[in-house]
Every structure is written in structure tokens, then in C-alpha cells.
Amino acid sequence: MRPTPRLLLLSLAALVLSALIAVVTNVPASVAILPWALLFVAFVVDFAAGRRGGLLSLSSDLPAEVFVGETVTVMLGAVNRTGTAPAGLTCRFEAPTGLEAPGEARFEATPQGAQAALPLTARRRGVHRIERVWLRWTGPLGLVEFIPSTNMDVTVVAVPNVRPIRSGQIDVLVRSSLYGAKENVLRGDGSDFHQLRDFTQGMDVRAIDWKRSARHRSLVAKEMRAERNHQIVLALDNGYLMREELSGVPKIDHQISAALALAWAGVIGGDKVGLFAFDARPRLYLPPEPGRAAFTRIRSHSAELEYKGVEANHTLAIAHLHQKLKRRSLIVVFSDFVDSTTAELLVENVAVLNKLHVIIFVTLGDPALRDVAAKAATTLTDVALAVSAEQFLKERRLVLERLSRIGVMCIEADPRQITPQLISTYLTIKARELI
Numbered sequence: 001m002r003p004t005p006r007l008l009l010l011s012l013a014a015l016v017l018s019a020l021i022a023v024v025t026n027v028p029a030s031v032a033i034l035p036w037a038l039l040f041v042a043f044v045v046d047f048a049a050g051r052r053g054g055l056l057s058l059s060s061d062l063p064a065e066v067f068v069g070e071t072v073t074v075m076l077g078a079v080n081r082t083g084t085a086p087a088g089l090t091c092r093f094e095a096p097t098g099l100e101a102p103g104e105a106r107f108e109a110t111p112q113g114a115q116a117a118l119p120l121t122a123r124r125r126g127v128h129r130i131e132r133v134w135l136r137w138t139g140p141l142g143l144v145e146f147i148p149s150t151n152m153d154v155t156v157v158a159v160p161n162v163r164p165i166r167s168g169q170i171d172v173l174v175r176s177s178l179y180g181a182k183e184n185v186l187r188g189d190g191s192d193f194h195q196l197r198d199f200t201q202g203m204d205v206r207a208i209d210w211k212r213s214a215r216h217r218s219l220v221a222k223e224m225r226a227e228r229n230h231q232i233v234l235a236l237d238n239g240y241l242m243r244e245e246l247s248g249v250p251k252i253d254h255q256i257s258a259a260l261a262l263a264w265a266g267v268i269g270g271d272k273v274g275l276f277a278f279d280a281r282p283r284l285y286l287p288p289e290p291g292r293a294a295f296t297r298i299r300s301h302s303a304e305l306e307y308k309g310v311e312a313n314h315t316l317a318i319a320h321l322h323q324k325l326k327r328r329s330l331i332v333v334f335s336d337f338v339d340s341t342t343a344e345l346l347v348e349n350v351a352v353l354n355k356l357h358v359i360i361f362v363t364l365g366d367p368a369l370r371d372v373a374a375k376a377a378t379t380l381t382d383v384a385l386a387v388s389a390e391q392f393l394k395e396r397r398l399v400l401e402r403l404s405r406i407g408v409m410c411i412e413a414d415p416r417q418i419t420p421q422l423i424s425t426y427l428t429i430k431a432r433e434l435i
Contacts (some may be wrong), residue, residue, distance in 0.1 A: 007043065007143040014039050043143050050086065050139030050146055058133065060154050062120075067161040068257070069249040071121040074154070076105065078135075079113030086137035086146075089114055093133045098124030099156060100248075104136075122158035123248055125256075125303055130154040159303050161257040164419055165264045173423060174268040196220045230271045230330060230435045231288040232426075234259040234298070235321060237335035238279045238305055239312030244336075246415055251364050254415040255334040256302045258362065260295075261419045262332060265426055267295045275301060276324075278317035279308040285324055314342075318349040325357065330435050332360045332422070338392075343399040351406050358434050359408045360425055361400075367414055369393065 003011075014035035021032040059077040066072045078085045089107040100121040107114035122128075133152045138145050164170055199208055199219035207221040236259060242252035259275075266273040267290070274288035275298045284301060288294075312335065321331070331353060337343040350359055373389035375382065400410045409429075411421050429435060 001047075002145050002147065004138055004142055004145045010039055010042075010143070042141055046139035046141040046143040049141075050137065050144055058150060058152055060152070062154065062156065065157050065159045066120070066122045067163060068122050068125055068158050068253045069161055069247065070163075071119050072156075074118045074120055074156075076107070076116045076118055077110075077113060078107055078116075085109065085114035087140075089135065089137045091116060091118075091133050091135050093130050093152075095120075096128045096130065098122065098126055098158060099128045099130075120156060121248075122156065123245075124250070124307070125158050125160065125253060125305070128156045128158060130156070160253065160260055160299065162260055162264075162299070164261050170261055170265050170423060171268060174265050174427070195223050197223050229290070230430075231325070231327060232262070232266045232271050232273045232330045232332065233276055233288060233321065233325065234263060234273070235276045235278070235317070235331055235333045235335075236302070236305070237312045237314075237317075237333070238277050238283065238308050240309045241312070241336045241338060243307055243309070246364055246366060249415070250307065251336060252305070252307070254364055254418065255362065256305070258419045258422050259332070259334060260299055260302065262422050262426055263295050263298050265423050267292055269426075269430060271330075273298060276317075276321055277302075277305055278312060278320070280310040280313050280316075282317055282320040285321075287324070288329070314346050314349050318353050322353060322356075328357055328435060330358045330360070330426075330429060332362060334362045336363050337396075337399065340395065343395070347399065347402050347406075350403060350408055354407055358429060360411065360422070360429075361403055361408050362411045362418065362422060363396075363400075364418065365412045365414055 017035045018032040021034075061075040061077070063072055076091065078089060078091075080086075085107060087109075090104050091107070092104045093101070095101040100123055102119065105116040105118045107116040131151065131153060132149055134147060134149045136145065136147050196209065196212060197220065199213075199221045203221055207223075209220055209222050213219045236252070236255060238252055242255065243250050245251075246254060263273045263275075270290070272288035272290045273294050275284065275286040276282070277284040284305070286294075286298060286301060289297075314335070325331075333350065335346065337346055350361065353359060369389050369392065372385050373393055375386060377383040377386050396412070400412060403410050409425055411418065411425060413421050
């Protein structure tokens with residue numbers, strides 16, 4: 001509880017009025033106490049009314065999960081014993097690390113009491129708890145402000161963003177490639193025998209199976225399709241470089257969202273999908289498995305990855321992964337680099353892995369860095385920043401070009417573009433049967 005500005009102004013007015021009464025000789029001195037007595041009575045009435053009407057019970061309504069980087073509205077309800085709520089009721093709380101919330105939310109009157117819409121933005125994966133809430137309201141006369149705190153166990157579960165999967169965009173893209181307009185391309189260029197069919201005009205003569213045609217005494221052709229049941233391994237770099245934020249979300253969360261999108265595409269495409277996470281040492285390895293159960297397992301384990309503050313050891317991680325894989329696989333490496341030493345080690349280790357497997361190297365581009373390099377310089381500071389940014393971007397391009405020359409498919413894109421490019425690259429690899 002604390003006095004409001006109105007009470008302070010009235011107290012100042014009572015002080016001035018008492019002083020004026022005191023200097024008037026023909027007025028009894030006891031009259032000077034009258035303004036203070038009236039103010040005290042008003043204070044007691046306001047305090048009692050505000051306290052009696054502010055015995056509140058709170059309730060909350062929020063979804064079970066929140067996607068990282070997205071905003072969800074939590075509805076808070078407040079009601080007292082009489083089924084109402086004080087006028088001007090607001091609330092605030094200290095948002096835990098990983099959640100972003102407005103400083104204060106105002107309640108609006110409803111037939112059941114009062115309700116406030118509280119927007120929460122998830123910036124980190126994990127379980128975030130709001131354990132204490134501070135309420136604020138004033139008495140009917142506006143003299144006393146009540147600021148009680150109450151326990152309120154609100155749990156917000158932030159998980160990797162799988163919005164493209166839920167929307168069905170990936171299903172349409174992959175199924176159209178496998179069974180739609182591209183099906184003939186996949187069959188014609190494939191090496192996996194599918195079935196025999198009668199030879200018709202317009203078909204490739206090279207597809208005729210002469211032995212079976214002689215047996216059936218009619219021309220029959222082999223129908224081929226692209227081989228499935230490949231192995232896909234999602235290798236996530238969880239070192240300190242991946243904690244850098246892009247668009248308010250750490251890089252690792254953008255990478256996890258893209259990895260899950262590719263995992264779902266692989267499941268729809270009939271491939272086996274596994275997960276590998278590393279930082280200073282290998283942390284997690286899930287062997288490639290088929291079916292939607294594999295996607296569920298990958299999503300669960302990726303959501304539980306901790307944010308690490310150590311440097312990633314690519315040499316140890318790639319050597320460990322090389323020992324685990326017994327057959328040719330598609331390995332998608334989600335990583336980043338900032339210095340020449342790290343880049344050199346990364347290129348050498350990826351080159352070793354690329355001899356036996358198909359590698360896609362995925363890294364996130366920084367739009368802010370490109371804006372600094374392209375910004376018109378007006379001061380010496382701007383010139384220095386632009387030169388440094390351009391030099392950094394040039395070194396990144398050189399590293400990606402070196403990876404491309406040894407046969408690694410490189411993807412560098414903004415967070416919103418990385419998932420479509422990754423899915424497109426995966427479908428191209430399947431169509432060309434590079435695995």
C-alpha cells in the first residue's frame with residue numbers, strides 16, 4: 001500500500017489551509033485541525049473500501065505449447081468475493097529469462113470480474129515459470145494505491161517452431177515431388193525397380209525388358225523410381241556461436257526449426273532420420289530410424305538441448321559421427337564460424353566426411369551485417385564498420401566456396417528462407433540419387 005499523487009496533493013492543500021487558519025486570530029486554533037480530520041476520514045474510508053473489494057483470486061488461460069520466436073496471448077482473470085474487480089486494476093511480473101512480456105497489463109471489466117490480455121513472446125526453448133504477480137489498484141476515492149503480490153504458478157512451455165509442418169506446406173511439397181508432376185522424373189532417373197508395364201508409344205525404348213517381352217510375347221518395359229530408405233543425419237552445432245541472436249531468437253533455435261522441417265520431409269519421403277548434437281564434445285546421437293515415431297523422438301530431444309557457452313569441437317564431433325555411420329548417408333551440418341582457424345578446421349573435417357557421404361552445410365546469414373556493409377558511410381566510424389563488415393562477409397564467402405569446390409552443398413540464408421532452401425536441396429538430392 002502507498003499514497004497516490006492525489007492524496008499527496010490533498011495533504012499539501014490541507015497544510016496550506018491549516019496555516020491560513022492558524023494566522024487568523026479571530027478563529028479558534030482547533031479549527032486548523034479540521035482539514036486534516038476530514039482528510040483522515042476520507043483516507044480510512046478509501047482504505048477500507050479498496051481493501052474489501054480487492055480480495056482477488058486470479059486465473060489464467062494459455063496454450064500448452066508456445067513456438068520459439070512467436071507471441072502468444074495469455075488471458076488473466078481476476079474476481080473478488082462479490083464477483084467483481086476493482087476499477088483500474090493492473091498487473092505486472094518479472095518475466096523469466098527466455099520470455100518477453102510488456103511491463104504492465106490492464107484489466108478490462110467483464111460480467112465475471114475483469115480480464116487482461118497479456119502477450120508473451122518466447123525467446124528461448126524450455127519451461128518458463130511465472131511464480132509471482134504484482135497487482136495494483138486504487139480505492140474508490142483514489143487516495144490509496146494497493147500493490148499486493150500473489151503466488152501464481154503459470155508455466156509457459158517454449159518448443160521449437162514447427163509451424164511449416166503443422167500447416168501442411170512440407171507435406172504438399174514432398175508428396176507432389178514423389179507422387180505428383182515430378183513422379184515421372186523420379187521414376188525415369190531412378191535405379192530402384194518398381195514394376196513392369198506394357199510398352200506404349202512415347203516411352204523410352206531403353207526401358208524395354210527384352211527377356212520378359214519375349215516370354216510374354218509382347219513388349220513390356222521396366223518402370224523405375226528413385227531409391228528410398230536413405231539415411232539422413234541432422235548434425236547440430238550447439239556451441240557458443242549458436243547462441244547469437246537473429247531476429248530476437250538464438251541461431252540454434254532457427255537451426256532446430258529447419259532441422260525438424262527436414263526431418264519431417266524425410267519421414268514423408270520414406271527415409272530414415274537421425275539426430276546428432278555436439279559442442280565441446282558429442283552430446284547426443286539418435287541413430288536414423290523410419291516413421292513418424294522417429295520425428296517425435298527427434299523433436300523431443302532437440303527441444304531439451306541446453307544452451308551451451310563452450311566452443312564447438314568440429315574435429316571430435318565429425319570423427320565421432322564417422323564411426324557411428326556404417327553406410328552412405330546424407331549428413332546435414334548446421335554450424336557457423338567467425339575466424340579463419342575455426343573455418344580451416346571445419347573445412348578439413350567436412351572434406352574427410354564428404355568422401356563417403358553427401359554433405360549439406362547450413363549456416364545462417366546475418367541481415368544486419370549486410371546492412372552495415374551496404375550502408376552509405378557519412379563518418380569515419382561508418383567507414384570503419386562498413387570495411388570490417390565487408391571483410392567478414394568476404395571471408396565467409398571464401399570458406400563457403402572452398403566447401404562447394406570439394407562437393408559440399410552449402411546453404412547460407414536468412415532465418416525465414418533457410419527452411420525452403422533446405423527442403424528444395426533435399427528433394428534435388430533425392431531426384432538425382434546422390435545418396
